[in-house]
Amino acid sequence: MSARSPGEQECPQGMEASPAEQSAMRDKTGARFFFARMAIQNLGRRKARTFLLLSAVAICSGAVFTGAVLMQSIKNSMDIGFARLGADMLIVPEGTLTNITAALLTAEPTDFTLEDGVLDRLAKLKGVGRLGPQRIVRTESLGSGEQRHPTDLIGFDPERDITIQPWLAERLGRAFGKGDLIIGGRREEPLGSEMMLFGVRHTVYGKLEKTAVGTHERGVFMSFETFDALRESIQRSSASKADLGPNRLSGVLIELAPGATAKQVQFAVLANFPGVKTIASESTLTSIRQGLSALLEGVLALLVIMFVSTASMVCVLFSAIITERRRELGLLMAIGARPWQVVGILATEAAIATASGGLLGCMLGVALLRSYQHSLVYHLANMGVPFAWLSWREILLIALACVILASLIGASGALIPAWRTSRREPYDLIRAEG
Amino acid sequence: MLTCEGVGKSYSTERGLVHAVVGVDLRVPAGQFVAIVGRSGSGKSSLMAMIGGLSRPTRGVVRVSGAEIWKMPDSRLAEFRSREMGFVFQFPSLLPTLRIIDNVALPALLNSRKEEAAAYEKAAELLTELELADYVDAYPHEISAGEQRRVAIARALINSPSLLIADEPTSDLDEQTEIEIIDRLYRLNRDRGVTLIMVTHNLALAQRADRILHIANGGLVA
Secondary structure: OOOOOOOOOOOOOOOOOOHHHHHHHHHHHHHHHHHHHHHHHHHHHOHHHHHHHHHHHHHHHHHHHHHHHHHHHHHHHHHHHHHHOEEOEEEEEOOOOOOOOOOEOOOOOOOOOEEOOHHHHHHOOOOEEEEEEEEEEEEOOOOOOOOOOOEEEEEEOOOOOOOOHHHEEEEOOOOOOOOEEEEOOOOOOOOOOEEEEOOEEEEEEEEEOOOOOHHHHHOEEEEHHHHHHOHHHHHHHOOOOOOOOOOEEOEEEEEEOOOOOHHHHHHHHHHHOOOEEEEEOOHHHHHHHHHHHHHHHHHHHHHHHHHHHHHHHHHHHHHHHHHHOHHHHHHHHHOOOOHHHHHHHHHHHHHHHHHHHHHHHHHHHHHHHHHHHHHHHHHHHHOOOOOOOOOHHHHHHHHHHHHHHHHHHHHHHHHHHHHHHHOOOHHHHHOOOO | OEEEEEEEEEEEEOOEEEEEEEEEEEEEOOOOEEEEEOOOOOOHHHHHHHHOOOOOOOEEEEEEOOEEHHHOOHHHHHHHHHHHEEEEOOOOOOOOOOOHHHHHHHHHHHHOHHHHHHHHHHHHHHHHHOOOHHHOOOOHHHOOHHHHHHHHHHHHHOOOOOEEEEEOOOOOOOHHHHHHHHHHHHHHHHHHOOEEEEEEOOHHHHOOOOEEEEEEOOEEEO
16 A cells, blocks of 8 residues: 555546646646746746846845834934933923922922913924923822821823833833832832822832932822822822812923924913923933934935835836746737736736845844944943844834835836736737837 | 628838738638738738737727627736637747646636636646647756647647637748648647638648638738
């Protein structure tokens, strides 16, 4: 008894399949990939041309992939770095005493408050980027019978925060929620521990780095929701006469929009909001952040241009390839290929070639990134400059996007010459007339 | 089976309008073997291309199996060509990157993708019938010119067409192979009842046809 492979068919006894029939049996399963195979074989037929196409796409995709990963990593590093430098401007009620520090990280405890309607109006001002509203109060105790010492309690909106969470040194592995606290770097409560505030149990969700800004280092931060739940107890324990109701704010931290200057925004705020005071950070930091953001946008534009030029190159190359293969395409049409099938075959061929080039480019990009990691990033780390690499999942997603984009560019680059060819009469193509 | 009424084709060139085919009227009953003979440039290939749905006439009507082919949209015409017509060209017309069996199965795969298995079975049968069973996995460059022409005949028959169009099918073959190919086509016409229209400039080969049409200066000559 002989072994038989799963795809093999049994012949009636006494009859042997001819070589042609045996081949037909084998091809039953392979035929569905016929057109993809046809495209691959066509690419393989012109090795030098395919190699050049693949190389060009690989270089471009590799540059785009490496550029995108580095750019995103630099952006992340910058976001963290600049967020840690604080906001560009702080708006507080007039009469608030302000302790000017190098970094605007939080408002100071005050008896005065702003209406929270100010947020919507501020957001509409030209030059205003992100806004970080805060409510702050200094309490004499935390209401749990421990030694009395003043503590700053700060309520903030975790979704809009620009100066607290970037400073997190450690945190629990879940989302920040109601009942969670973030404590300043000089506080001693351990991460994950319970902390009683006015008889209510809270969890230390995260701890900040030391920032050399008093309120920031010793404060207890919580969401507005948590803050509001404690409001009555807080106000009983505080000497402050400030109205800390849900519609009040102690201050608003502002990040300027790209291109805006602190002076412009200061004038606009003072003109539109009587009874407020503005404190601006050092303009150098703002300029550096804005400059680097613009630079990254410039790099992005360059990457887009690279992809567009690759698409044009593929288009020109496929025009030449199609001209060379007119007779073959005319023949295909003569034996029954519909116009869309001709377009499909050529687009598939281009997509396979450029996707392979894209994949190759990403592999080269990974090698390049490894060398960056071992040189530049290592050097930066030694200098104490953190470099926030993307996670492997994010890098893989960018690689996948590059490969998909490369194959789309290939297919779209071949589309116009393929479509023009498919509109021609088969006989013209067979005679290979121009 | 095939009717041409006042079929003509003109081309615009730098030297002016060229009338390749002028007012051809033709009627070919089903199963007939017609040879069209004429000198180079007489318009015989242009006429074949119009009959075969490969080149649109500038005037006149072409009907195949009762259908006015040039009134069909491109996609339907492509499907009609594949279903009703088979072509054997005057040049090596196999796709070089495909195996022999793929080349033969291709017209069926282009038009009935859901029946790939049947297409390959039919291709294998035809190759066996044309004594090419040993070359199914070979590539076109691995077989002789005569064998390539036989493969083209197998490909032309894959969809069991009612009309077979052969445009100088033996033009680049030696005499012995030429006779062999014409024999094959003759037998297909006789055994399968396929209507056969063959363009040739070889009068001796044309003698085997049921009817010989002479073409000169784009028109049929009595």
